[in-house]
Amino acid sequence: MSQPEDPSAVARSRRLFERLLVVYPEAHRNAYGPAMAQLFRDQCRDAWRARRGWGLAALWLRVVPDLVKTSVGEHLANLKGAKSMNEKISLLLRPRSAPRVVFLVVSAGVACLVFGAATLITFLVPESYVSVARIRVERDTTDITPTDYNSRLVGGGYDPYFIQTEFEVIQSELILDRVIGELKLNEAWAKKYGAAGPLQTATTRSLLRRMLDLRPVRNTTLIEIRVYSGQPQEAADLANKLAEAYREYRLKNAQQSLRAARHVSEERIKAQEKRVVDAQEKVARLRKELRVPDPEPATEELALKYEPFWGAKQELAAANRFLDELRLKHEAATAESGWAKATPVEFVDRAVPGFRPVRPNKPLNLFLGAFGGMLLGLVTGAGMAWAASRIGRSLRRAEATP
Amino acid sequence: MATTPLDPEELLPLTPAVFHVLLALAGGERHGYAIMQEVTASTQGRVKMGPGTLYGTVKRLLAARLIEESDERPDPQLDDERRRYYRLTALGQRVVQAEAARYAEIVEVARGKRLLGKPVRIARAGGAE
Numbered sequence: 001m002s003q004p005e006d007p008s009a010v011a012r013s014r015r016l017f018e019r020l021l022v023v024y025p026e027a028h029r030n031a032y033g034p035a036m037a038q039l040f041r042d043q044c045r046d047a048w049r050a051r052r053g054w055g056l057a058a059l060w061l062r063v064v065p066d067l068v069k070t071s072v073g074e075h076l077a078n079l080k081g082a083k084s085m086n087e088k089i090s091l092l093l094r095p096r097s098a099p100r101v102v103f104l105v106v107s108a109g110v111a112c113l114v115f116g117a118a119t120l121i122t123f124l125v126p127e128s129y130v131s132v133a134r135i136r137v138e139r140d141t142t143d144i145t146p147t148d149y150n151s152r153l154v155g156g157g158y159d160p161y162f163i164q165t166e167f168e169v170i171q172s173e174l175i176l177d178r179v180i181g182e183l184k185l186n187e188a189w190a191k192k193y194g195a196a197g198p199l200q201t202a203t204t205r206s207l208l209r210r211m212l213d214l215r216p217v218r219n220t221t222l223i224e225i226r227v228y229s230g231q232p233q234e235a236a237d238l239a240n241k242l243a244e245a246y247r248e249y250r251l252k253n254a255q256q257s258l259r260a261a262r263h264v265s266e267e268r269i270k271a272q273e274k275r276v277v278d279a280q281e282k283v284a285r286l287r288k289e290l291r292v293p294d295p296e297p298a299t300e301e302l303a304l305k306y307e308p309f310w311g312a313k314q315e316l317a318a319a320n321r322f323l324d325e326l327r328l329k330h331e332a333a334t335a336e337s338g339w340a341k342a343t344p345v346e347f348v349d350r351a352v353p354g355f356r357p358v359r360p361n362k363p364l365n366l367f368l369g370a371f372g373g374m375l376l377g378l379v380t381g382a383g384m385a386w387a388a389s390r391i392g393r394s395l396r397r398a399e400a401t402p
Numbered sequence: 403m404a405t406t407p408l409d410p411e412e413l414l415p416l417t418p419a420v421f422h423v424l425l426a427l428a429g430g431e432r433h434g435y436a437i438m439q440e441v442t443a444s445t446q447g448r449v450k451m452g453p454g455t456l457y458g459t460v461k462r463l464l465a466a467r468l469i470e471e472s473d474e475r476p477d478p479q480l481d482d483e484r485r486r487y488y489r490l491t492a493l494g495q496r497v498v499q500a501e502a503a504r505y506a507e508i509v510e511v512a513r514g515k516r517l518l519g520k521p522v523r524i525a526r527a528g529g530a531e
Contacts, residue, residue: 017453024454032461035434035486036453042435042480043453066452073458 009056010044017041017063023071023104025078026095068108090395099389107381111373118369127357131235133225133243134217134349137166137250166223167214170246176205178245183237211238222348232353239351247345254344265330272323279316286312410493410500413466419459422449424468424490424498431472433485434460460488468494 006014017040021033040063047055075092092098139162159165169175180186186198189207193199199207213226225242229235286292286309296302303310416424426432426440438451451459463469473487490498512518 028461032457036457038483038485039434039438039453039456043438062450063452063454066454070452070454070458 006041006045007048009053010041010048013044013056013060014041020067020104022097022100023067025074026097027078028074093388093392094395094399096392098392099385102388103381103385105381106384107374107377109377110380111370111377114373114376115366115369118365118373122360122362122365122369125360126230128228128230128359129232129235129354129356130226130228130358131232131239131351131354132349133239133347133351134222135225135243135247136220136222136346136348137163138221138344163216163221163223166246167216169249170214170223170225170242171209171212173205175242175245175249176208177201178249179238179241180204180208182245183241208238211235212242225351227351228359232355236351236353243345243347243351247347250345262330265326269323269326269330272319272326276316276319276323279312279319283309283312283316410497413468413497414501414504416497416501418449419451419455420463420468421498421501422451423456423459423463424494424501427469427488427490427494428498431487431489433477433487435480435485436477437488463494464488467491468497 005011014037018033018037021029021036024033043059043063044056047059049055051058079092093102139159180201185204185208186201189195189204190197190199211228213228215224215226216222217224225239225246227235227239227242229238286306290306290309292302292306292309297305299310302313422441422445423437425444426437429440432440434453434456438456441449441451460469464471468491469488470491471486472489474484475487476482477485509518
C-alpha cells in the first residue's frame with residue numbers, strides 16, 4: 001500500500017531527527033538509526049493527523065529529552081566496557097562525528113545552564129515597584145536686595161551646581177530623619193525585617209537611601225523623586241513624604257531668609273536715619289559757625305563763600321535721598337507682599353502606587369539569559385569541538401601508525 | 403551455538419520499559435512502531451515510548467537473548483517501507499511469564515488488604531492483536 005507524500009512539516013521533522021541521531025555512539029547509530037528515524041516519522045504522521053502543528057510540537061517536546069537521556073545512557077554504557085580513562089576518552093573522541101556531538105552537547109548544556117540560572121535568579125529576586133513624585137524647585141531669592149554704597153547685589157545669577165546640591169539635601173539626614181519620624185519607619189521596618197526591637201535611625205536612613213533614586217528632568221527645574229519598594233503603596237507614600245519634607249524645609253529656609261532680609265533692611269533704615277540726623281546737626285552747626293545768612297544766598301555764592309556749609313548740605317540731601325529710597329523699597333516689598341514669596345518647591349505630580357513591578361524586568365532578563373546562554377554555549381561548544389577534533393585526529397593517527 | 407539456559411528469576415524484576423516491550427511481543431511478532439502502539443494502548447496512553455527508549459530497550463533485550471529479530475518486511479497496513487520485526491525467544495517467554503506472575507502475586511496481596519477493587523478490562527485500540 002503506497003502512502004501519500006508526507007506533509008512538509010513531517011518531512012522536515014524527520015530530516016532534523018536524522019541529523020540529531022549524531023548524538024548517539026556510532027555503533028548504535030549504524031545499527032538502529034534508520035529504524036529510529038522510521039519510528040519517529042510514524043509518530044510524526046500520527047501527531048500531524050491528530051493535532052497538526054501542535055501535535056508535532058508536543059511530539060518534539062517528548063522526543064528531545066528522550067534523545068538526550070538515551071544518548072547519554074548509550075555513551076555511558078560504552079564507557080563501562082572501557083578499562084582506563086584513556087580508553088574511555090578514546091572511545092568518546094575517536095569517531096569523526098565526535099566534534100559535532102561535543103559541540104551539540106556542550107553548547108546545549110551551557111545554554112541551558114545559563115538560561116536556567118538566569119530564570120532562577122529572575123524568579124527568586126523579590127519584586128520591586130517604583131513610584132515617582134515630581135517637584136519643581138527654584139532657588140531662594142528675595143525682593144529685598146540689600147543695597148549699600150559699596151554693596152553688591154545678591155540673589156539671582158546662574159548656579160550650575162544648584163540641582164546637584166538639592167539632590168544632596170534631599171538625601172541628607174535633615175530630610176530623611178523627618179520622613180522616618182513621621183512615617184514611624186524604625187518600628188514599621190523592624191516588624192518587616194523581623195528585628196527584635198525598633199531599628200536604629202541610622203540603619204533606617206541607610207535602607208531608605210538605597211530605595212531612593214533622584215533624577216533631574218533635562219532642561220527644566222524639575223526633580224523626580226523615585227522610590228523602589230516591594231510594596232507599591234509604601235513606595236508612593238515614601239516618595240510623597242520625601243517631597244513634602246523637602247518642600248517644608250525649603251519653605252522654612254526661605255521664610256528665615258526673608259525675615260533676616262527684612263531685619264537687615266530695617267537696621268539699614270535705622271542706620272540711615274541716624275546718618276541723616278548727624279548730617280542735619282552738622283549743617284546746623286556749620287550755619288552757626290560760618291554765620292550763614294538767612295535767607296541763604298544763591299548756590300554759586302554759597303558754594304564759594306560758605307564751602308563747608310554747602311558741602312554739608314549736599315551730604316544731607318544725599319543722605320535724605322538714600323533714606324527715602326530704602327523706605328520706599330521696604331514699603332513696596334511689604335505692601336506687595338514681597339515678603340511672602342511663593343514656595344520655592346512645588347508639587348507637579350504626586351506619586352501613585354505602581355500597578356506592575358519594575359524589578360526584575362522578567363522579559364528582559366529571560367531574553368538576556370537565552371541570548372547570553374546561546375552565545376556562550378556556541379563559543380564554548382565551538383572551543384570544545386575544536387579541542388575534540390584535535391584529540392580525535394591524533395588518536396586516529398596514533399591508531400593508524402603501526 | 404549452544405546457549406546456557408538462564409533462570410528467568412535471575413532477571414527479575416524487569417524495568418517498566420522492558421516489561422512493556424516483552425508484553426507487547428507476547429501477542430506475536432511486531433515491528434518497532436507496532437510495539438510502541440501496543441504499549442500506548444495497553445497503558446491507556448500513560449506510557450509513550452520515544453524512539454531512543456524503544457530501540458535502547460530492544461538492543462538490551464537482543465543482547466540478553468530475550469527477543470530476536472525475525473524478519474524484515476513491509477507492513478501491509480502501513481506503507482511500503484521494510485520494517486524489522488521482533489519476537490520473543492523461549493527465554494523471553496519464560497521471563498515475561500515470571501514477571502507477570504510476580505505482578506499477580508503482588509496484586510493478590512493488595513486485594514487481600516482491600517487496596518484494590520474489581521479487576522478492570524483494558525480496552526485495546528483498533529482491536530489489533
